[in-house]
Amino acid sequence: MLWGVTDEGLRYAIRQRPASGVAYCALTIGGGTRAEEELPEGTAHFVEQC
Amino acid sequence: MKEDLHRAADLLLELAFEATFPEKEIEMERGVIIDEIKSYKDVPSDDIYDRFESMLFEGHPLSRLILGTVKSVKSIRREHLMAFCARWFRYENMVLTLTGPQSEAQLKALVCRLSKRWAGSASGLSRAGKKFSGPEKRAPEILFTCASSTPSHGASSPSCPAATGHLFHQRLNKHNHQCNCVLGVTAPSLGEKERRIGTILLCNILGGPATNSRLNSILREKYGWVYSVECSYTPYADTGIVSVTFGCEHEHLDDCLRVVQREIRRLREETLTPRAFTRSCRQLLAQLAVSAESGEAQVLSMGKSMSAFGVVHTPEEDRQAIFSLSPELLRDLAQELFADSRQSLLIYE
Numbered sequence A: 001m002l003w004g005v006t007d008e009g010l011r012y013a014i015r016q017r018p019a020s021g022v023a024y025c026a027l028t029i030g031g032g033t034r035a036e037e038e039l040p041e042g043t044a045h046f047v048e049q050c
Numbered sequence B: 001m002k003e004d005l006h007r008a009a010d011l012l013l014e015l016a017f018e019a020t021f022p023e024k025e026i027e028m029e030r031g032v033i034i035d036e037i038k039s040y041k042d043v044p045s046d047d048i049y050d051r052f053e054s055m056l057f058e059g060h061p062l063s064r065l066i067l068g069t070v071k072s073v074k075s076i077r078r079e080h081l082m083a084f085c086a087r088w089f090r091y092e093n094m095v096l097t098l099t100g101p102q103s104e105a106q107l108k109a110l111v112c113r114l115s116k117r118w119a120g121s122a123s124g125l126s127r128a129g130k131k132f133s134g135p136e137k138r139a140p141e142i143l144f145t146c147a148s149s150t151p152s153h154g155a156s157s158p159s160c161p162a163a164t165g166h167l168f169h170q171r172l173n174k175h176n177h178q179c180n181c182v183l184g185v186t187a188p189s190l191g192e193k194e195r196r197i198g199t200i201l202l203c204n205i206l207g208g209p210a211t212n213s214r215l216n217s218i219l220r221e222k223y224g225w226v227y228s229v230e231c232s233y234t235p236y237a238d239t240g241i242v243s244v245t246f247g248c249e250h251e252h253l254d255d256c257l258r259v260v261q262r263e264i265r266r267l268r269e270e271t272l273t274p275r276a277f278t279r280s281c282r283q284l285l286a287q288l289a290v291s292a293e294s295g296e297a298q299v300l301s302m303g304k305s306m307s308a309f310g311v312v313h314t315p316e317e318d319r320q321a322i323f324s325l326s327p328e329l330l331r332d333l334a335q336e337l338f339a340d341s342r343q344s345l346l347i348y349e
Helices: A044-050 B002-018 B023-041 B044-056 B068-076 B079-089 B105-116 B123-129 B193-209 B213-223 B252-271 B274-292 B295-309 B316-323 B327-337
Strands: A001-006 A010-016 A024-029 B095-100 B171-173 B179-186 B225-234 B238-249 B344-348
Touching: A001 B193, A010 B105, A010 B295, A024 B002, A024 B295, A044 B023, A044 B079, B002 B095, B002 B105, B002 B274, B002 B327, B023 B044, B023 B068, B023 B079, B044 B068, B044 B179, B044 B344, B068 B095, B095 B105, B095 B295, B179 B252, B193 B213, B193 B238, B193 B252, B193 B274, B193 B316, B193 B327, B213 B238, B213 B252, B225 B252, B238 B252, B252 B327, B274 B295, B274 B316
Parallel strands: A010 B095, B171 B344
Antiparallel strands: A001 A010, A024 B095, B179 B238, B179 B344, B225 B238
């Protein structure tokens, strides 16, 4: 398993699964409902739904 | 398929950085979300948990409803969605995680290519200038900024209002066929490693997903009073929440509450035997191993771990962290966590 930060500042983690025929990827964003601040309640979920 | 990994990862980044939110799609999605909000209202077990969390953290951003309200969702405009993305969808606030049969060198090369490709959009400069007129804000690099670094017996630093939460005992007459109940407390935050892992183990023993959890063994298997009972733990940046949730017939409510309190008291007063402690640790490790079999669960878990801690723990590190706990530590943690004076209760009758 490897993890780190690219030169451009993107954090990443990668793991080889040798026996798998399928690959998976995810983009995790550190901002949800509690980060809405002055925006209307439900904005983060609305973005996720879109 | 593995051959399409680069396309899928590229598409994820495109969605994050190039979303245009056409008005027609916003209106369609608004209808879907309002329908979702109303459907939650018809599921008391979902509705009661949302209400409990809102009451516990009232006045703190954690009290906000994820779905919002019908009124707030009706007020959301395209510029709100654009502003949220401009503020938070940036490299310093993101983690890209990949798993697959490719070598780690190949996977890393793909990450580097994508990182370069989207770097301009990820800086937020283009969107900040074109689409978001609000103040620039830098996202936190590490989320648990408020967490106490010492194992004090307060949940988090005093500057975090969510650490202690609000205390309430409330019964609402909903005229439902079943009673629904949430008993909960504030809990250790993400940054409190030993206490966080101890809380995970305690919750697993009390009401984890396995059928041999104490509450499931008694309330469901022995008496048949509930279809399901669960003790869950969600750690946040500056606090956490532990809750016991169940639904039952009205006539069994007091009996169920009595059993829940009795089992909580056992955790507070009785020290696990070394054998029981070891078996509980092994069961938790097995659950983690089963979860890791899913590639999807694994990339999500890696992303959360990187986002919260800046590292991904190996299975061996997880094993060491769990076995570094002790029966005495679990008992002391239960005494603190589930003290009578900290428990809040919400019942739908």
